[in-house]
Amino acid sequence: MTFICSWWRQVTDPPHQKPAYAMVYVVTALTGLVTLMVPPKSIEGAIGPILMLLIGALWCAGGVLAFVTLFSRWWWLERLSLAVAALGTVLYGSVVAMLHVQAEGSRLTQLGIVILSLLLYLVRWISIRQWSYAPPDKE
Template identity: 45%
Template sequence: MTAPTPTNPGRFAALRSLWDRVTEPRRLKALYAFLYAVATGTGVVTLLFPPQSVEGVLGRALVVVWSSLFIAGGVGGMSTVLNGRWKWERWSIGSILMGIGIYGAVVLSLHFTSSGSRLTQLGVLVLAAGLFVVKLELIRWYSFDPRR
């Protein structure tokens, strides 16, 4: 295989072109895009296969709302994080944080009403929410990425 040159950019030129469109810090934005994809996937899985312990507390209708918050936040975040539309990304983060909050309230309720400890789950939820709170703090002053 020959090395890429100006006349032969190589087989990854299209991917490189897409990557170059993302403003710095690219790796951080890619990481958050992955986290938004995880939020979307979590919402879809929760909608299709809700945890029985949570569905028992919330009921089916609220499980649909709860999972929809993750789906909307995840899809919105994926569609805004790479292009720097922070006004809309903040809405996505808010949706995800509401979903985490609802789940946290259920976990806390189950901690006091069922056997066993749920504090580990609650701690992991606080860590997950923390990632989105940090992102919110990074983008709170502008409605778009000023580096664009």
């Protein structure tokens, strides 16, 4: 019970922010893992297996590291993790945009979801950008 109380005290205002971002980071890491294990053929066919592995690895590394640092004071490391995950998302989004222009059919729905995920990373980055370490009142 002490562990749970200690963990809950780390949650900043608003109280749902860190647990919500924890879920975002878990989904990011799991998406990377799935991408490494079973890459999407339409994307892999356009860029090749090496770049597809890079995108999956960026999502895995960014998601895991962001999750690990979320409840720490190391905001500089969480920002780095966000940048790593965002780089994977930008690469993926670039391929989706390229396929929208070059291939048959619309990829705008995929592109919209990619942009939403980038905006989510950006919101978190903006909220922790001022300090390298969490101030004592935000621990």
